[in-house]
Amino acid sequence: MTASSPVDSFESLGLSAQTLQALREKGFEKPTSIQKACIPLVLHQHVDVVGQAQTGTGKTAAFGLPIIETVKPERRQIQALILTPTRELALQVADEITSLCGSMKLDIATLYGGQSIGLQIQKLRRGVHIAVGTPGRIQDLIDRGNLDLSHLEYVVLDEADEMLNMGFIEDIENILQHTPAEKRMLLFSATMPRPILNLAKRYMSTYEHVVAEQTQKTTSLTDQIYYEVREADKFEALCRVIDITPDFYGVVFCRTKVDADEITRRLQHRKYVTEALHGDVSQNQREKILDAFRRKRLNILVATDVAARGIDVQNLTHVINFSLPQSPESYVHRVGRTGRAGKEGTAITFISPAEFRKLAFIQKITQTTIRRQELPDVNTVIKLKKESIAGALENLIESGEYQQHGDFAQDILQKHSAQNIVAALIQHFYRDELDPASYREIQRVVFEKDKLKPKAPFVKGRKSSGPKKPFKPANKRVKHTGSAPRKK
Structure with missing residues (x-):
């Protein structure tokens, strides 16, 4: 045909x-x-x-x-x-x-x-x-x-x-x-x-x-980005990406079951709603996790490549490559989970200096452009989170779904100023989220220019045959x- x-x-x-x-x-x-x-x-x-x-x-x-x-x-x-x-x-x-x-x-x-x-x-x-x-x-x-x-x-x-x-x-x-x-x-x-x-x-x-x-091998509706970070800073980078994205709904890919469990534990410790999916998860538990994810009762799924095969979830906003996949084919499979059905999505890859050649090779083989971005600093993250909170508050006010509390609000206003009341509520509900001390500093990584030349790290003993032929x-x-x- x-x-x-x-x-x-x-x-x-x-x-x-x-x-x-x-x-x-x-x-x-x-x-x-x-x-x-x-x-x-x-x-x-x-x-x-x-x-x-x-x-x-x-x-x-x-x-x-x-x-x-x-x-x-x-x-x-x-x-x-x-x-x-x-x-x-x-x-x-x-x-x-x-x-x-x-x-x-x-x-x-x-x-x-x-x-x-x-x-x-x-x-x-x-x-x-x-x-x-x-x-x-x-x-x-x-x-x-x-x-x-x-x-x-x-x-x-x-x-x-x-x-x-x-x-x-x-x-x-x-x-x-x-x-x-x-x-x-x-x-x-x-x-x-x-x-x-x-x-x-x-x-x-x-x-x-x-x-x-x-x-091309990856959808044009997927915005593909990479951040340069040390291996030790990848978790902090992940938290920043999630926090600057209102309504984040995505899959975080990592290489091993141990990594999946560790990342999930640390995310849960920081009050993110997430679960891990890997080969040691029982079938019954796996189906419960996937059902909760599809219903958006949890918005972050941490998974290995093997465990994620066959997961069909619509409207994902993000795919996060916490660890680089082992092959360009796996990258295609991961990224293909977002940017579907005419909706835009984002694929983010964290790379350490040791992984840059692999990323260059993936770009060459998959015929895609993965653009570099700077991670937002802590002040930018806090600013964006405040904007998100303010936006959600405006939407709630426009909806009118608060009027049953009008008398109670008036009683409180008799005792305190509006500014103090709002500030106290923000402190109560968002104290940790808006505290810069909740975030660790991320060291800046400098990549040497000679690392920009792609080199195939996945195939040993095979000479380069020149540029990849198009699809x-x-x-x-x-x-x-x-x-x-x-x-x-």
Whole structure:
């Protein structure tokens, strides 16, 4: 499907009336770039598909809709297997496909670690049409003899680059050995590192490579900023960024579980409403934390990359890279969580002098500009917080939602001046927030000019091949013939 294709409605994609009604009920009006390209290929051509698309581009519907259209409800056998890197993404994909089914009754099993395998086996025995799960749990069920994949018509690898980063490629290859040779393979990935392309060539005899419409790897609606700070000052920098942002609602990414817990503990000590999300958090607690975050009962989520995979939260104002990600691909995944659905967002990265070369390399590979800013000093933070408090007070006065306290206010005014009353209330409610002593000084970091030259720190022993080639044009299809036949 080329960029100039006239396809601009779901009706023109050949979907059934039942599916179109489900899309209308969800409020979907026009297909996204990846949907326009993939749905006709999967529905009307017997080819495999490699789709290159970022988070938030509608790729779940791109593979989910044609699967829904072709699954036979009368056959209570697994006809589609969708592999995801994390349980959160598995749950998200299963929920999205369920909502796309509309009035069609399809049974979907979500299979992941952290939930009773016995309950999952019981559901499989009752018969399901679609299985969505993580490679580890899928492999476990296969080894136990509880997962029959002999009737599969589709295998989907969702966010394949993340599964590669998490070390799941061997599991995926083992799983594919238990699938029929004549199945269809659909692979989706934000980036296309060589191991992913090798996987496609090995298990897809012929495939169409579709690149979602995007001129750069990170959204133009995301303002990308970096601050230069010492490692020891990153927490203080984080607090300042949060405090100068009214209605802050964001994810703070860090490298390890220990970091996530430590940052969360320190934030909670300073009265921020936050929780940590990482691999040691139980599934039950994880779901409670995510529910609270989606409902904005907490506005700061501190997470590791692995734990954050599959989290789909709308209207995030910020993504904070407390620690630089290990790869440019991870940076793309992190930043892609804000600046979505036409709304602007901000991605902030804290870098120490030792990390500057990595940041330069990320900019080069992702073809984005991350601009440098100075952290606000303490006086500026206090000034902005006062402006925020004054603005909130003005909004409350305009709303009139205080008049039931008028008599009480008048009684107090009989005894004290208005200025003293307001000052006392500010002291009572905002004493620590407006106290400059609550903030530590941050030492200024000077970066040497010779550190401005990008150097690839992630790949050893590989010579630079020159500037990175730009992304392929929107939805460009490239036909590939695999070098080896499918494996059973």
